[in-house]
Amino acid sequence: MFPTLLIFTTLLFLSLSPSNAQKPPLYVFGDSLYDDGMTLYNGVKGAGAEYWPYGETYFKKPSGRYSDGRLIPDFIAQFAGLPFLQPYLLPGLKDYTKGINFASAGACVLVETRPQTINLKRQIDYFVQMVQKLKQQVGEAQANKLLSEAVYLFNIAGNDYVTLLQKNVKKLPLSNFKRNRQMNMILGNLTIHIKTIYNQGGRKFAFQNLGPLGCMPSMKYMLAFKGTCAPEPQELAKMHNAKFAALAKRLQNNLPGFKYSIYDFYTSLYLRVIYGSRYGFRESETACCGSGSYNGDFTCQKKDQSFTVCSNPSEYLWFDAAHPTDKANQAFSKEFWSGGSNLVAPYNLQNLFAAN
Ligand SMILES: *[C@@H]1O[C@H](CO)[C@@H](O)[C@H](O)[C@H]1NC(C)=O
Numbered sequence: 001m002f003p004t005l006l007i008f009t010t011l012l013f014l015s016l017s018p019s020n021a022q023k024p025p026l027y028v029f030g031d032s033l034y035d036d037g038m039t040l041y042n043g044v045k046g047a048g049a050e051y052w053p054y055g056e057t058y059f060k061k062p063s064g065r066y067s068d069g070r071l072i073p074d075f076i077a078q079f080a081g082l083p084f085l086q087p088y089l090l091p092g093l094k095d096y097t098k099g100i101n102f103a104s105a106g107a108c109v110l111v112e113t114r115p116q117t118i119n120l121k122r123q124i125d126y127f128v129q130m131v132q133k134l135k136q137q138v139g140e141a142q143a144n145k146l147l148s149e150a151v152y153l154f155n156i157a158g159n160d161y162v163t164l165l166q167k168n169v170k171k172l173p174l175s176n177f178k179r180n181r182q183m184n185m186i187l188g189n190l191t192i193h194i195k196t197i198y199n200q201g202g203r204k205f206a207f208q209n210l211g212p213l214g215c216m217p218s219m220k221y222m223l224a225f226k227g228t229c230a231p232e233p234q235e236l237a238k239m240h241n242a243k244f245a246a247l248a249k250r251l252q253n254n255l256p257g258f259k260y261s262i263y264d265f266y267t268s269l270y271l272r273v274i275y276g277s278r279y280g281f282r283e284s285e286t287a288c289c290g291s292g293s294y295n296g297d298f299t300c301q302k303k304d305q306s307f308t309v310c311s312n313p314s315e316y317l318w319f320d321a322a323h324p325t326d327k328a329n330q331a332f333s334k335e336f337w338s339g340g341s342n343l344v345a346p347y348n349l350q351n352l353f354a355a356n
Pocket of ligand 1 (some may be wrong): 110111112184185186187188189192
């Protein structure tokens with residue numbers, strides 16, 4: 001009698017235990033800040049973080065991530081009780097029920113900006129394709145349930161502005177006409193893509209806003225700027241973030257059930273640049289890996305060029321000319337996950353995952 005009872009209660013416990021319940025999946029879109037290997041499978045030789053010193057701190061080998069370790073989606077997946085997400089183009093059988101990462105290095109919103117990369121449009125096309133595969137895997141009803149509970153995480157548009165500035169290096173500051181034209185096209189296309197996911201059943205969206213582009217070592221190197229943060233890129237990022245926040249609010253008003261979270265990455269990263277030591281970063285302006293002023297020349301991992309690598313990435317905010325270290329990404333992720341409304345609003349990720 002006793003052993004039977006024991007088995008019975010064990011089974012009951014297993015089937016009711018929350019850790020055994022299906023977690024909401026996490027689908028990720030964006031650029032190199034979120035790319036966890038996608039670019040390695042895009043068939044462009046030399047693209048993707050495939051050589052030392054990428055990955056050296058956490059994975060102990062290059063993993064396709066532009067950092068010495070983990071990226072924000074890695075930490076978020078972990079906080080949400082999910083495994084590290086598989087890149088969509090990873091060959092072989094994939095489990096779409098836990099989430100997938102579509103983000104790819106160099107990605108832009110505007111399709112003509114960097115044609116050789118997996119831009120946001122292509123990422124969304126892949127997502128729509130994946131929805132069909134998910135429905136084959138678990139059936140229509142279960143797939144629809146997962147899609148409506150899932151969180152859709154974005155970091156995109158930084159490269160659109162970096163490229164715009166690159167093309168106009170000799171003509172800065174940009175006119176307000178040029179700024180607004182670009183911004184409206186970016187936001188217009190973003191709206192289309194968000195609505196595509198909404199129409200597939202997505203309801204819970206999370207956005208990392210644009211970082212302080214002018215403080216990036218790569219930007220300071222490109223503009224030959226000496227100082228903490230170059231003003232023109234800062235201005236563009238702030239304008240975009242303000243317009244995007246208004247757009248997200250409009251979407252919430254117009255699309256029934258649409259919920260969102262915006263993480264103020266701009267402010268968080270900016271504070272760490274200017275008050276590095278207060279946040280535990282001895283060096284917050286010069287990258288750990290690269291060459292040139294601020295190590296802003298993006299030569300890290302390029303075998304045919306010379307570059308230097310620091311021996312202690314955890315003291316650095318920037319691992320390379322454009323990407324934070326594992327330590328910095330961990331700090332950002334904690335804020336995104338459970339930060340107060342001054343950092344992440346209207347929902348933080350923890351509450352967005354739990355929302356229904
Ligand atoms: C989307 O971007 C293209 C340029 O890539 C632009 O011509 C078009 O107007 C944009 N669409 C919207 C709705 O803004």
